[in-house]
Amino acid sequence: MKLNVGDAHLHRTGCLFIVSGPSGAGKTSICTPALARLERLELSVSTTTRAPRGKEVDGVDYRFTSRENFDAMVERGEFAEWAEVHGNRYGTPRSGLDAALRSGRDVLLDIDVQGAAQIREAYPRAVSIFLLPPTREHIQRRLTGRGTDAPETVRRRLDAACAEIGQLPEYDFFIVNDELDEAIEAFLSIVRAERFRTSRFNPARLKTALKLFEDN
Numbered sequence: 781m782k783l784n785v786g787d788a789h790l791h792r793t794g795c796l797f798i799v800s801g802p803s804g805a806g807k808t809s810i811c812t813p814a815l816a817r818l819e820r821l822e823l824s825v826s827t828t829t830r831a832p833r834g835k836e837v838d839g840v841d842y843r844f845t846s847r848e849n850f851d852a853m854v855e856r857g858e859f860a861e862w863a864e865v866h867g868n869r870y871g872t873p874r875s876g877l878d879a880a881l882r883s884g885r886d887v888l889l890d891i892d893v894q895g896a897a898q899i900r901e902a903y904p905r906a907v908s909i910f911l912l913p914p915t916r917e918h919i920q921r922r923l924t925g926r927g928t929d930a931p932e933t934v935r936r937r938l939d940a941a942c943a944e945i946g947q948l949p950e951y952d953f954f955i956v957n958d959e960l961d962e963a964i965e966a967f968l969s970i971v972r973a974e975r976f977r978t979s980r981f982n983p984a985r986l987k988t989a990l991k992l993f994e995d996n
């Protein structure tokens with residue numbers, strides 16, 4: 781029998797990654813290329829009560845649903861976490877998440893700080909990453925950029941974003957996105973390192989592997 785580096789991926793439970801950050805932090809610009817470069821990492825598709833925007837596709841970007849149906853799902857305990865963000869509800873379906881982790885697949889959740897707190901409680905081994913823009917103006921520019929919101933709405937969202945940043949110390953890692961390529965590399969490093977943690981390796985399998993090195 782010979783051990784190889786890939787064994788670490790084959791015989792462990794899945795890693796759960798959380799990414800949070802205000803709009804303007806560049807979550808999509810970091811996560812999309814990172815996901816393309818990482819095998820066996822899937823992005824969880826959240827359920828939301830908000831209306832689809834632009835080219836968003838139901839079942840791909842989000843599962844869009846009514847408030848009534850969302851609340852019924854909450855009642856039935858179907859969410860691993862859920863939260864209200866800017867007047868809409870968002871939740872992570874529990875069944876797909878648990879099935880992926882059980883079968884050793886890694887999952888990335890793009891969720892807000894309230895949801896991240898619930899996941900940390902329920903999944904203590906989850907790894908959380910906070911993405912931060914380099915300046916307050918980055919958030920402001922992003923919020924005004926859509927051009928659809930009234931100034932007081934933008935102001936309210938800017939205040940909310942800055943309040944969210946106050947939760948950063950609760951996260952395991954934070955990355956400042958001032959240089960996109962560096963931020964992507966930092967994100968990849970965190971995911972790759974976590975995958976090699978001894979404590980994630982299947983204990984029975986580890987024992988078998990170590991037998992290779994025992995004295996005969």
Ligand code: 5GP
Binds near residue numbers: 801826863870892
């Ligand atoms: P947007 O409506 O712009 O797509 O997302 C708004 C915010 O909701 C983002 O901060 C995003 O991370 C958060 N969000 C998206 N899906 C979920 C979810 O399933 N749970 C929680 N708690 N937040 C979510």
